[in-house]
Amino acid sequence: MVGKRKKSNNNNKRNNNRDRDAAAGGNNEDGQAVKKTRTDGTTWDKGTNPRTWSDIVAKNEQFEDYYKKMNIITNEDEWKQFMEALGKPLPTTFRINTSIGETMTQIVRDQLAQVISKLPKEVEIDGQTFTTLSEIEWYPDHLGWHSSLPKKAFRKNTVLEEFHQFLMHHSEQGNLTRQETVSMIPPVFMDVKPEHVVLDMCAAPGSKTTQLIESIHQGLSEKSVPTGVVIANDVDTNRCYMLVHQTARLGSPAIVITNHEAQHFPLLNLGAELGGPLLFDRILADVPCSGDGTMRKNPDLWARWKNHFGSALHPLQLQIAVRAANLLKVGGRMVYSTCSLNPIENEAVVAALIARSEGSMRIVDVSAMHPALKRAQGLHSWPVVDKETGELYSSWESVAPTKKARIHPSFFPPTKEFAESIGLQNCMRVYPHLQDTGGFFITVLEKVSEFPNQIGKRLINQAAANTSSTTTTTTTNNTESTSTESPVSEESTATESPVAEESTTTTTTEKKEKEKKPAYQKFFEEPFNLLSEQDRKDIGQVADFYGLNEFPIDNLLTRSEKSAKLYLASKPIMNIIKGDTQRRLKIINAGLKSLQKHDGLGMMQCPYRVSQDAINWVEPFMTKRVVELSHEELLLIIRVTEPMFTDFRPELTKLFESLDPGCFVIKITGEDTHTRGMKFCVWRGKRSIHLLVQKQEIQSLANILKVKIEKQKGVRNHDDSSSTVVTDAVTTDNDQKTLTTTTLQTTAE
Numbered sequence: 001m002v003g004k005r006k007k008s009n010n011n012n013k014r015n016n017n018r019d020r021d022a023a024a025g026g027n028n029e030d031g032q033a034v035k036k037t038r039t040d041g042t043t044w045d046k047g048t049n050p051r052t053w054s055d056i057v058a059k060n061e062q063f064e065d066y067y068k069k070m071n072i073i074t075n076e077d078e079w080k081q082f083m084e085a086l087g088k089p090l091p092t093t094f095r096i097n098t099s100i101g102e103t104m105t106q107i108v109r110d111q112l113a114q115v116i117s118k119l120p121k122e123v124e125i126d127g128q129t130f131t132t133l134s135e136i137e138w139y140p141d142h143l144g145w146h147s148s149l150p151k152k153a154f155r156k157n158t159v160l161e162e163f164h165q166f167l168m169h170h171s172e173q174g175n176l177t178r179q180e181t182v183s184m185i186p187p188v189f190m191d192v193k194p195e196h197v198v199l200d201m202c203a204a205p206g207s208k209t210t211q212l213i214e215s216i217h218q219g220l221s222e223k224s225v226p227t228g229v230v231i232a233n234d235v236d237t238n239r240c241y242m243l244v245h246q247t248a249r250l251g252s253p254a255i256v257i258t259n260h261e262a263q264h265f266p267l268l269n270l271g272a273e274l275g276g277p278l279l280f281d282r283i284l285a286d287v288p289c290s291g292d293g294t295m296r297k298n299p300d301l302w303a304r305w306k307n308h309f310g311s312a313l314h315p316l317q318l319q320i321a322v323r324a325a326n327l328l329k330v331g332g333r334m335v336y337s338t339c340s341l342n343p344i345e346n347e348a349v350v351a352a353l354i355a356r357s358e359g360s361m362r363i364v365d366v367s368a369m370h371p372a373l374k375r376a377q378g379l380h381s382w383p384v385v386d387k388e389t390g391e392l393y394s395s396w397e398s399v400a401p402t403k404k405a406r407i408h409p410s411f412f413p414p415t416k417e418f419a420e421s422i423g424l425q426n427c428m429r430v431y432p433h434l435q436d437t438g439g440f441f442i443t444v445l446e447k448v449s450e451f452p453n454q455i456g457k458r459l460i461n462q463a464a465a466n467t468s469s470t471t472t473t474t475t476t477n478n479t480e481s482t483s484t485e486s487p488v489s490e491e492s493t494a495t496e497s498p499v500a501e502e503s504t505t506t507t508t509t510e511k512k513e514k515e516k517k518p519a520y521q522k523f524f525e526e527p528f529n530l531l532s533e534q535d536r537k538d539i540g541q542v543a544d545f546y547g548l549n550e551f552p553i554d555n556l557l558t559r560s561e562k563s564a565k566l567y568l569a570s571k572p573i574m575n576i577i578k579g580d581t582q583r584r585l586k587i588i589n590a591g592l593k594s595l596q597k598h599d600g601l602g603m604m605q606c607p608y609r610v611s612q613d614a615i616n617w618v619e620p621f622m623t624k625r626v627v628e629l630s631h632e633e634l635l636l637i638i639r640v641t642e643p644m645f646t647d648f649r650p651e652l653t654k655l656f657e658s659l660d661p662g663c664f665v666i667k668i669t670g671e672d673t674h675t676r677g678m679k680f681c682v683w684r685g686k687r688s689i690h691l692l693v694q695k696q697e698i699q700s701l702a703n704i705l706k707v708k709i710e711k712q713k714g715v716r717n718h719d720d721s722s723s724t725v726v727t728d729a730v731t732t733d734n735d736q737k738t739l740t741t742t743t744l745q746t747t748a749e
């Protein structure tokens with residue numbers, strides 16, 4: 001009898017997992033992507049024929065029936081507008097990145113203004129009128145933009161083509177991010193300050209992460225290192241490498257990329273001297289969801305959408321939300337968001353989290369923030385639909401006992417009184433027809449006191465006692481405290497959820513299955529380390545060579561024994577590396593590769609070159625080897641690839657001759673809005689120079705500056721042998737970009 005029940009429980013669990021994976025749509029059980037992406041950003045399921053919008057029938061009766069029953073929109077006319085908007089492709093939207101520094105941001109703004117001045121307001125294509133470019137009204141500081149032009153329009157005339165080039169070039173350079181409007185919403189409600197310690201729990205592919213990093217970079221002076229950090233986490237290792245790629249474009253010393261299940265994200269004890277347990281000022285829980293708010297971007301979802309997708313993911317979503325609440329500092333803010341319209345993935349999770357928090361979490365009323373953002377209120381009630389029969393349940397009590405394994409009490413709405421008391425209406429629902437976007441759900445929450453059964457409670461109290469005590473010197477040793485109060489053991493009691501409850505009935509076979517770890521759990525990244533004595537000596541040499549007088553050497557990390565690469569990292573990252581002595585945090589990448597060794601070049605005075613990704617952080621500290629060039633001189637370097645010293649004006653020829661061989665930095669001066677303020681790492685060879693920038697980026701630069709790159713003449717290499725050696729031995733920058741776009745498998749650095 002018992003055995004039978006176990007078997008049925010296990011079957012239920014397997015079915016639940018299968019449902020969850022189907023609902024999440026993005027990954028199979030091994031964490032591998034089962035979706036493919038077209039060049040226009042839309043996706044299709046692997047193994048099926050890729051289809052475009054013209055083949056899509058934007059209709060699914062089950063979908064319409066379900067959401068009518070859910071009463072998400074009660075007005076019949078509005079419902080029609082909603083369905084009509086859902087059945088159209090998404091407009092192109094983007095935002096200008098501010099983390100590239102004030103000068104570059106202004107340059108991009110100026111160029112955008114130039115593009116806009118040439119663009120007609122509207123264009124007609126095949127009898128239809130499209131707005132070329134308009135501002136996203138609610139997005140702060142005129143940084144968000146919206147174009148309803150279809151892709152094919154860009155090829156129709158030269159002005160639009162120019163706009164297209166602008167978009168392509170600046171996204172590649174990391175100066176702007178193409179991102180769906182609704183996806184920009186959660187970070188702007190997080191109110192991230194530069195000194196904050198932020199966790200993005202389900203971060204890949206990372207568009208919101210980049211916004212969070214921008215807030216950390218906000219208002220920094222040129223000669224500084226950020227004081228905060230964003231830890232961007234994802235369970236899927238391959239998607240973590242997408243994060244590496246996405247965040248590399250921004251070049252931030254304030255980023256850590258980790259690979260954990262968000263629901264088990266470790267609470268690190270950094271030791272008394274480093275502040276004790278690592279809790280967060282801000283957490284984004286942009287959880288895996290059924291994604292039916294993205295049907296405009298992923299039209300294939302129309303054909304496969306099922307009414308049980310939402311309930312399949314609810315347990316995991318709740319576990320992640322509970323973990324987030326535990327990891328948040330008291331007084332800290334978290335945002336829970338999904339790109340789903342389903343109340344079971346949305347209000348139900350928020351209500352269950354608050355109920356479980358026993359008053360320690362509250363929903364923040366943000367209706368006065370960003371008033372131009374059109375939004376609907378959170379729902380107070382909804383029915384739960386039986387997957388097989390379509391029957392509607394209004395309460396858990398009315399569910400047949402045989403169904404109770406799959407239908408959890410937390411799927412149901414709370415009582416009217418509870419919903420009102422917690423202000424469930426303050427959750428935000430963004431519908432496609434409100435401002436021509438996808439669909440999204442966002443709730444801002446605040447932690448007002450410790451969570452019941454708060455994980456790491458003793459460590460937290462101890463840290464609080466340490467900070468308030470001015471007389472006692474603490475002797476708590478990091479390893480001791482972890483062994484006396486292991487956050488791991490607390491995790492299991494803290495994450496109560498239907499999924500966790502089910503796992504108590506695991507059979508031996510299942511245990512064995514579990515032991516065969518899925519691919520995403522294998523972890524073989526090289527750890528990050530503090531600098532050794534030898535490294536510090538080498539840095540002395542580097543500092544002399546580049547005149548790095550006040551460079552923050554204490555903010556450097558290495559990764560391999562050879563210390564081939566030095567990473568600039570903000571203080572909270574340094575604290576994590578120092579304090580996480582047991583290496584519990586599975587770090588894929590941390591900080592920003594700033595200096596890189598060029599092995600095999602014994603004749604070089606300085607073993608390190610500056611990395612192009614970090615140029616904005618390193619150059620302000622350089623008192624030597626920075627050369628100002630004009631716009632025309634940059635064009636020459638791009639066109640000729642390896643110009644000789646003598647190709648430049650006499651002063652420059654002399655200057656290049658007087659530099660020791662190795663890396664130096666050029667800064668572009670003058671009034672040209674395309675290039676003013678740009679900085680590049682350049683190699684000084686024996687008689688010629690060349691950019692230490694990835695080929696692809698040089699090509700994109702050439703496109704926007706309308707320069708034709710000349711084929712390199714072989715003879716030049718013979719003339720200038722050192723430059724040939726240099727070209728072979730010194731790879732251009734952004735190794736990580738090449739890595740992520742090609743194999744996505746090896747160690748990312």
Ligand SMILES: C[S@@+](CC[C@H](N)C(=O)[O-])C[C@H]1O[C@@H](n2cnc3c(N)ncnc32)[C@H](O)[C@@H]1O
Pocket residue numbers: 026027183201202203204205206207208209233234235236239260261262263286287288289316
């Ligand atoms: C909605 S997407 C996140 C989008 C992302 N925040 C952005 O703005 O680009 C959900 C992500 O959650 C990840 N994920 C799924 N289950 C997870 C888990 N248990 N823990 C952490 N991440 C998970 C998926 O791999 C996916 O990358």
